[in-house]
Amino acid sequence: MRRRNSAVTRTSGHWLRVGPTIAGAELGCEGGPAVPLAQSGRWRLRILTAAVGVAGTLLWLGPLLHGGRVTSVVSLPWWALFAACYVASLLYVQVRADRESSQLSLAEIPVVIGLFVIDPPLLLAAYAGSLLFAHWTRRRARLAQDCADAALAVLYIAVAVLVFAAIGPDDGAPLALRSVIAAACAMVAAGWLLAPLALAVASLQHERPLRRGELIRTLLLRTSVTATNTSLGIVTLLAARSRPLLVFAVVPPMIMVLFAAESRRRAARMEFLYHTADIIHSSADFSEFARSLFGTLGRMFSLPNGELIALPEPRAPGLHIRHDTRGGVAMSLSRLTFAEEETLDTLRPADVAHATSGLAGSPLGALLAERNAAHGFAVALPGGDRSHGLLLLYGPAGCRTRLTRRESELLLAVARQLAAALQHGRLADAVSAAKAQRAEPSRDDFYDTVTQIPNRALFVQRVGNALGKLPSTRRPVAAVCIDLDGFAKLSTAHGLEAGDRILNVVATRLRSQVRKVDMAARLGSDQFAILLDGMRHPNDAQVVARRVIESLRQPIPLGDEQVSISGSVGVAVAANPADASSAEELLRQADMALYLARRQGSDRYVIFDRGAREPLVAAPDNPAVAAAIIA
Known part of the structure; x- marks a missing residue:
């Protein structure tokens, strides 16, 4: 029953x-999304x-x-x-x-x-x-x-x-x-x-x-x-x-069962749309809205994780709302990463995109790799002449990898409802209130709660300050973005606590590779970054990238066993003010280099080279072009 x-x-x-x-x-097709086994x-x-x-x-x-x-x-x-x-x-x-x-x-x-x-x-x-x-x-x-x-x-x-x-x-x-x-x-x-x-x-x-x-x-x-x-x-x-011919008497009941099953599925789809519309247009509390929405989507599409990226204004920071398998809701206000922008640019309003993590040449694959997801679906939030955001559903290995035509239509209908609510309605007011709340500074707004190192907001602020001093100091500034390869599989195999342990070990190792004037930060999920402020020579960033890759190779103790992890690194250097006019531009360059590093394979770094047609790709076994060791 x-x-x-x-x-x-x-x-x-x-x-x-x-x-x-x-x-x-x-x-996980009803009652709740499937949870990966420990x-x-x-x-x-x-x-x-x-x-x-x-x-x-x-x-x-x-x-x-x-x-x-x-x-x-x-x-x-x-x-x-x-x-x-x-x-x-x-x-x-x-x-x-x-x-x-x-x-x-x-x-x-x-x-x-x-x-x-x-x-x-x-x-x-x-x-x-x-x-x-x-x-x-x-x-x-x-x-x-x-x-x-x-x-x-x-x-x-x-x-x-x-x-x-x-x-x-x-x-x-x-x-x-x-x-x-x-x-x-x-x-x-x-x-x-x-x-x-x-x-x-x-x-x-x-x-x-x-x-x-x-x-x-x-x-x-x-x-x-x-x-x-x-x-x-x-x-x-x-x-x-x-009477053998009487066996054919079971055919009409079987046909009736098939039609009854289709009617039940149609009723379930209508009930899903009604419930989703009620959540979108009547929820006053933003956290409760996110929990209810992604819980309903997870039960319908059998994917445990979801994310909504709301862009109420063009060329403005987006509000990222993430829902995880534990039912937690995390909100952050930041500009889109390179993979997010590329995914949004390639999506057509009437399409549901699917990709596998790390798929070569796929922006959505790179976006899923940033979130430690094996498979996922993405749909744009259409509205007039531009997209008002992005809706993501993703999960680990073992989750479903395709949607039926009816399910794709349901997901597109939800996207249209979200887009309409973002333009006018309670959701628009909730997004404005959430953005205003995020604007009130607190320690949690600037430091990661897991690793206790600076987060994206503080990192972007420090990068902007470093670029502001560049005309007077004339000492290069570099942003180094690091993505952990294979972290999703380790976290799934050993549990969430082991995943937090790995993140803390990585944060400690990154801080040991930089000077006191530099900064190591966690940008989100398994992505970290390093700010190199006032380098002696632009090639010093390559030395740090080399050290980071070597430090990540060292085994990490987890109880009675040890695990190994590697990293992909993207580096962008600003030697003069013309190289990067803002922190967002420098981070975008480093993010593009990181995107290319992931496409080339794990355990390597890419240097963003403005004077070349393609950025410089350095494999881990190739000697880095190094100058003096950073003091």
């Missing part, structure tokens, strides 16, 4: 209820999957090794049962009563039929193969989830066949009462065994506790669903045996 504010889990073709997320066919959760899932697989394999190699077809009712080839299992895996019946909603799987019906008409190994192959194929047609392959589903399928069919054979159906009258009782007992026993295991797998996939109440309700629902499916399977067998 599924309530409106809870979720249903589908594992090995059975719908079960588990916590606030969905596992199985589409991770290292300990991965190992527990692997151990449970291995244990289930070993148990099922032992049954097939033991009691079921020489078992043949128990009885024969009609002749049915294996491919026909495979097709039936595949279709049943895609279909389910939804029953609504007031605010209660239940989803009844049909995947057990072909299993009941297969007990009577096909050899057990072929039944296992048809069921497990069709289940995985049904998953792959809805989403791409996911190794951990597919292995768990396959292991559960092996054990499920083994228990069903074993109980069915142990009770002993009547070979002389295959569909007599004893045979029907044997089939019912087999399906109930297999379902009762599968239910807690499926719940445990789903709980480990999403790091959710396994509650006793959920297990009891799941077992009760499992019994009622199994009884219904067993009855339907027996009726189908009776019809196929006495």
Whole structure:
């Protein structure tokens, strides 16, 4: 059973209820976005999957090794049962009563039929193969989830066949009462065994506790669903045996189920648009607006992270609102990075762009790399002759990599609503209020809360001050932007606390590479920067870039193990006032160099060269063109 504010889990073709997320066919498609597994959760899932697989394999190699077809009712080839299992895996019946909603799987019906008409190994192959194929047609392959589903399928069919054979159906009258009782007992026993295991797998996939109440309700629902499916399977067998043409009578109900499912999806889309419009046009508190909006988007599109970049005025700093997997909302007021500007310039108003992190030649790929995301989607906020911002949805490896045409239309509709609200309405007022609030200075506005080093705002201010002194000192100023390569994978594998530990170690190492008059700052996510104020020679910036790359190569201790990380570095040097008229221009040059460094590969730096057609790309193993060591 599924309530409106809870979720249903589908594992090995059975719908079960588990916590606030969905596992199985589409991770995180309802109730909340999928959360990547920590290292300990991965190992527990692997151990449970291995244990289930070993148990099922032992049954097939033991009691079921020489078992043949128990009885024969009609002749049915294996491919026909495979097709039936595949279709049943895609279909389910939804029953609504007031605010209660239940989803009844049909995947057990072909299993009941297969007990009577096909050899057990072929039944296992048809069921497990069709289940995985049904998953792959809805989403791409996911190794951990597919292995768990396959292991559960092996054990499920083994228990069903074993109980069915142990009770002993009547070979002389295959569909007599004893045979029907044997089939019912087999399906109930297999379902009762599968239910807690499926719940445990789903709980480990999403790091959710396994509650006793959920297990009891799941077992009760499992019994009622199994009884219904067993009855339907027996009726189908009776019809196929006495009047085979009656089998075609199931076609109209299946068509009705398909139309009902499409109607339900259409209603869900309309409800989503209504709820989204209500959030956008009625939310007064900006933080609550961001949490509600990105929570709704995450449930619909199965992506845990989101970001809204609002540009209420052209050529003005944008308001960045980010939502993370922990439900936190972070706001910052800053100019667009080079990757953000390039992404916004390449997006057309009616397009939804998708990219993979670090994809060569893709501005969106570079933008996702800045946010430690593996995959993501972007859509512009259209409005008149310019875009009013950018809406991003992204997530780690394992999240979905494509949207259906209907989902793309939904995302574009949300973008149009946001664009209209940014021009006039409560959202425009909320953005103005948020910008005014960010204008009030505090320590958190100038220092990063994780590493306790200066943030982008203070860094930009210091760069502007350094450029202001350049006409009198005539000593070059440089901005060095650093992006950590592979930080997203390390943070996902070892957890958020380990990610914060890595960021603090990197901040300490960067500060050790500069003088007291210089500054090391964290610009956001895994991006850092260094200000070199008053260098003796422009080539000193290359020396610092070389030192930064070498310092990042050093292993970082995390508990009992050590991890390695590398960095991409972009450098821009202003030797005279004409090289950079403002801090934003110098940072944009360094950001362009960093963008090219990421395209060339990790563990290298790029120097922005105004006199050359292409910036100077320096691989880590090439000697840097160095002058004197910075004092």
